[in-house]
Amino acid sequence: MRMYDLIMKKRNGSELTTEEINFFVDGYTKGTIPDYQVSALMMAIYFQKMNKRETADLTMAMVNSGNTIDLSAIEGIKVDKHSTGGVGDTTTLILAPIVAAAGIPVAKMSGRGLGHTGGTLDKLESFEGFSVEMPIEKFIEDVNTRKIAIAGQSGDLAPADKKLYALRDVTATVDNMSLIASSIMSKKIASGADAIVLDVKTGSGAFMKEEDKSFELAQEMVDIGNSVGRNTIGVVTDMDQPLGFAVGNILEVKEAIDTLKGQGPEDLTELCYTLGSYMIMLAGKAKSAEEAREVLKHIIESGSGLNKLKELVEIQGGNPEVVDNPELFKKAPIVEEVLAPKDGYVKSIKADDIGLAALVLGAGRETKESEIDLAVGVVLRKKIGDYVKAGESIATIHANDMDKKKSSEEIILKAYGFSDEEIKAPKLIKGIVTKEGIKKF
Ligand code: URA
Numbered sequence: 001m002r003m004y005d006l007i008m009k010k011r012n013g014s015e016l017t018t019e020e021i022n023f024f025v026d027g028y029t030k031g032t033i034p035d036y037q038v039s040a041l042m043m044a045i046y047f048q049k050m051n052k053r054e055t056a057d058l059t060m061a062m063v064n065s066g067n068t069i070d071l072s073a074i075e076g077i078k079v080d081k082h083s084t085g086g087v088g089d090t091t092t093l094i095l096a097p098i099v100a101a102a103g104i105p106v107a108k109m110s111g112r113g114l115g116h117t118g119g120t121l122d123k124l125e126s127f128e129g130f131s132v133e134m135p136i137e138k139f140i141e142d143v144n145t146r147k148i149a150i151a152g153q154s155g156d157l158a159p160a161d162k163k164l165y166a167l168r169d170v171t172a173t174v175d176n177m178s179l180i181a182s183s184i185m186s187k188k189i190a191s192g193a194d195a196i197v198l199d200v201k202t203g204s205g206a207f208m209k210e211e212d213k214s215f216e217l218a219q220e221m222v223d224i225g226n227s228v229g230r231n232t233i234g235v236v237t238d239m240d241q242p243l244g245f246a247v248g249n250i251l252e253v254k255e256a257i258d259t260l261k262g263q264g265p266e267d268l269t270e271l272c273y274t275l276g277s278y279m280i281m282l283a284g285k286a287k288s289a290e291e292a293r294e295v296l297k298h299i300i301e302s303g304s305g306l307n308k309l310k311e312l313v314e315i316q317g318g319n320p321e322v323v324d325n326p327e328l329f330k331k332a333p334i335v336e337e338v339l340a341p342k343d344g345y346v347k348s349i350k351a352d353d354i355g356l357a358a359l360v361l362g363a364g365r366e367t368k369e370s371e372i373d374l375a376v377g378v379v380l381r382k383k384i385g386d387y388v389k390a391g392e393s394i395a396t397i398h399a400n401d402m403d404k405k406k407s408s409e410e411i412i413l414k415a416y417g418f419s420d421e422e423i424k425a426p427k428l429i430k431g432i433v434t435k436e437g438i439k440k441f
């Protein structure tokens with residue numbers, strides 16, 4: 001097989017066979033096929049696209065390019081949740097305990113990554129002493145005995161994706177549905193889940209800004225999952241404003257604790273009920289989303305979700321008392337309000353700018369080496385549709401430095417848009433995507 005022929009074939013609009021896809025992914029991972037030929041192929045794929053079969057083949061070739069995690073020693077159906085990424089998204093810290101409390105094994109491998117705030121691992125390290133490093137044997141044992149463990153991604157998962165994604169990033173070939181969907185799904189499948197619930201964000205703070213494109217991406221990923229034997233459902237959800245109120249690590253953990261007590265923000269609570277219900281259904285523990293929701297309601301009302309978080313914190317080395325007494329968390333030295341410049345209804349809150357306002361405070365990583373301050377961040381006081389009077393607080397900044405506080409404040413003031421007319425809050429759950437197709441709500 002020659003790479004030249006594959007490039008020409010795709011350039012001319014033909015399908016690549018399974019063997020041809022395996023050939024280039026394998027050769028690129030090993031370094032026997034050079035960047036310039038793979039770049040040319042990516043550009044050909046960008047213009048000529050790939051069909052469903054090619055997309056699933058590419059996904060599995062990337063899965064098989066490195067290690068995969070074998071969770072077969074864990075009893076039951078392992079359901080994972082994946083979010084395409086948003087601002088202030090604290091759902092994992094709530095979903096993992098409530099789903100585990102429903103008796104479903106939660107074997108979560110999480111990342112840190114770059115972003116406005118840290119990832120799930122950083123947030124969990126808000127509990128002093130919490131450790132995300134553990135041998136796979138302990139991870140499996142914890143899930144078998146307690147239904148929950150959260151660990152850092154170990155090993156070399158989907159190395160082909162790592163290489164291809166970096167190449168696409170510098171050759172203007174990221175933006176293709178098949179390439180994005182296979183990239184995300186390869187990492188999920190390599191992590192060993194039997195079933196996957198995808199939270200595909202849409203709006204100003206999402207990777208996919210347009211709703212139709214978000215549904216298209218969700219369908220592409222759902223089709224990959226189902227065609228390789230992973231029961232997969234996609235939920236398209238709003239990211240036109242941050243989720244909940246808090247954006248920042250400890251601030252979000254506190255918000256998650258409130259939500260587990262039944263006192264969380266409405267949107268965050270609703271999203272957890274929706275995603276959690278599908279997770280319970282895919283695990284075969286409920287026949288309908290309504291039945292699953294009742295299970296989750298009971299878990300929150302009885303406090304068993306909160307207890308599960310305490311158990312997780314304790315077994316992984318943190319102090320579970322902090323869950324009952326969040327006042328024990330580290331606090332930022334500067335806490336100041338951002339005041340509304342005029343009267344009106346909040347019309348828009350650019351989610352990625354609020355993320356940036358948290359990032360400049362030190363809540364996230366700009367480079368892999370950046371140090372995070374877990375205590376800093378932004379807590380919104382007003383969301384889209386709320387009425388505000390001039391001089392009233394729209395957000396609270398938690399900072400460790402006055403200059404950073406000032407930059408953050410400027411960004412927040414620019415992120416908010418106001419209107420004299422009444423504004424309706426955006427719909428949170430835009431629809432669901434299954435192998436049967438798209439259902440918009
Ligand atoms: N996120 C990924 O992991 N891969 C892509 O291609 C795009 C977004």
Ligand code: CA
Binds near residue numbers: 090242243245255
């Ligand atoms: Ca939040």
